[in-house]
Amino acid sequence: MSSLILDDFTDLIERPDGGVRRDAEEHRERQALPPGALGRLDDLAEWLSAAQGAVPVKPIERPRAVLFAGDHGVAELGVSARAAGGAADLVRAVLSGASPAAVLARQLDVPVRVVDMALDCDPQTLPAEVAGHRVRRGSGRVDIEDALTQEEAERAVAAGIALADEEADSGTDLIVLGDISVGGTTPAATLIAALCGTDASVVTGRGGAPIDDLAWMRKCAAVRDALRRARPVLGDQLELLATVGGADVAAMTGFLLQCAVRRTPVILDGVVSAAAALVAQRVAFRAPDWWLAAHDSGEPAQAKALDRMALEPLLSHGVKVGEGVGALLAVPVVRAAAALSAELPVAEAESEESDASGTSDTSGESAGTGGADGADGADGADASTDPTAKSADAPTKSADVPAE
Numbered sequence: 001m002s003s004l005i006l007d008d009f010t011d012l013i014e015r016p017d018g019g020v021r022r023d024a025e026e027h028r029e030r031q032a033l034p035p036g037a038l039g040r041l042d043d044l045a046e047w048l049s050a051a052q053g054a055v056p057v058k059p060i061e062r063p064r065a066v067l068f069a070g071d072h073g074v075a076e077l078g079v080s081a082r083a084a085g086g087a088a089d090l091v092r093a094v095l096s097g098a099s100p101a102a103v104l105a106r107q108l109d110v111p112v113r114v115v116d117m118a119l120d121c122d123p124q125t126l127p128a129e130v131a132g133h134r135v136r137r138g139s140g141r142v143d144i145e146d147a148l149t150q151e152e153a154e155r156a157v158a159a160g161i162a163l164a165d166e167e168a169d170s171g172t173d174l175i176v177l178g179d180i181s182v183g184g185t186t187p188a189a190t191l192i193a194a195l196c197g198t199d200a201s202v203v204t205g206r207g208g209a210p211i212d213d214l215a216w217m218r219k220c221a222a223v224r225d226a227l228r229r230a231r232p233v234l235g236d237q238l239e240l241l242a243t244v245g246g247a248d249v250a251a252m253t254g255f256l257l258q259c260a261v262r263r264t265p266v267i268l269d270g271v272v273s274a275a276a277a278l279v280a281q282r283v284a285f286r287a288p289d290w291w292l293a294a295h296d297s298g299e300p301a302q303a304k305a306l307d308r309m310a311l312e313p314l315l316s317h318g319v320k321v322g323e324g325v326g327a328l329l330a331v332p333v334v335r336a337a338a339a340l341s342a343e344l345p346v347a348e349a350e351s352e353e354s355d356a357s358g359t360s361d362t363s364g365e366s367a368g369t370g371g372a373d374g375a376d377g378a379d380g381a382d383a384s385t386d387p388t389a390k391s392a393d394a395p396t397k398s399a400d401v402p403a404e
Helices: 003-012 018-029 040-052 073-077 087-096 100-108 150-169 185-196 213-233 237-244 247-261 271-283 300-308 325-343 352-369 372-384
Strands: 063-071 112-118 174-182 266-268 291-293
Touching: 003 247, 003 271, 018 040, 018 325, 040 325, 063 087, 063 100, 063 150, 063 247, 063 325, 073 185, 073 213, 087 100, 087 112, 087 174, 100 112, 100 325, 112 150, 112 247, 150 237, 150 247, 174 247, 174 271, 174 325, 185 213, 185 237, 185 247, 185 271, 185 300, 213 237, 237 247, 237 271, 247 271, 266 271, 266 325, 271 300
Parallel strands: 063 112, 063 174, 174 266, 266 291
Antiparallel strands: none
């Protein structure tokens, strides 16, 4: 793989079907419930219809949570409330069914797939299906060194692409994307600050396990130093990921891009998935149309990234735990939107018999009064094909571990 292949995503990714979205809007208008009564659920249903290419929208039957895991060397600076190299313990909690993500996934019947990209542990201590895609043991300290080599970054992106293909080929119809990391919000904030052209203090938050003021200042300094290393490579997204990203973020970037190629909708979780999404948007500007921002995690960098991509968070519960929890919470809302769109009754139209009778009467009148009514009928036909009619102007919005 090379940066040239990343550039190819611009041509490979198309927007969801705008015609289908207009059909979904018209379908909604024919339902008995007044327009606007369901609020944002209407938008969600129309987004799903366009992604699926189907009206009415099909139910979500095979969702999957995909969690990319990795440790980040910058955690050694004390920028996280969790111990450096501790992400493997978080992964084991998910696999054992004891983590918040595992509990929610079990309740929602969403299988969970955990992918080790750069955990700082012996891969033999993890199931083979988890550790099979590992690129390295821990990503580098982004404030003073590259997170990855160029070859490692390429392998990570390629792994994400392959995983997206596996999910699409298996019939997954909705992806819940999250991360399991220690120190991951620091490179995420760095990437977002670099791509949005802002300062470290604007994007530095307190992480999933909130840190105190001293730790925040250390984190802010780490983001500042990493930013100095990021700015010279902003023109090459692969090199940017290698310099200040990490194996998990690089894999998520490739995963998001290929999900868009395969027309698989994705729910984004927190700031790490938002950072990967922002890099992917820089590669292919149409890709964000396939993504839904699940929630506002309270991280300033996430808010900055979502605003840049014009993605509005669906929920605002103050959930900061990561691991895909916020994105999992959005799944019932998306399912509800699909069900309401597909199952609410459509207002009955006039019967064909009545229409036929009216047509017959009009014909009789026209015959008795000459061609004037016929001319009116021609005007009506012209109006029905007017390209400025509302329906023609309707706007188009622009890669297992089963849960136990």
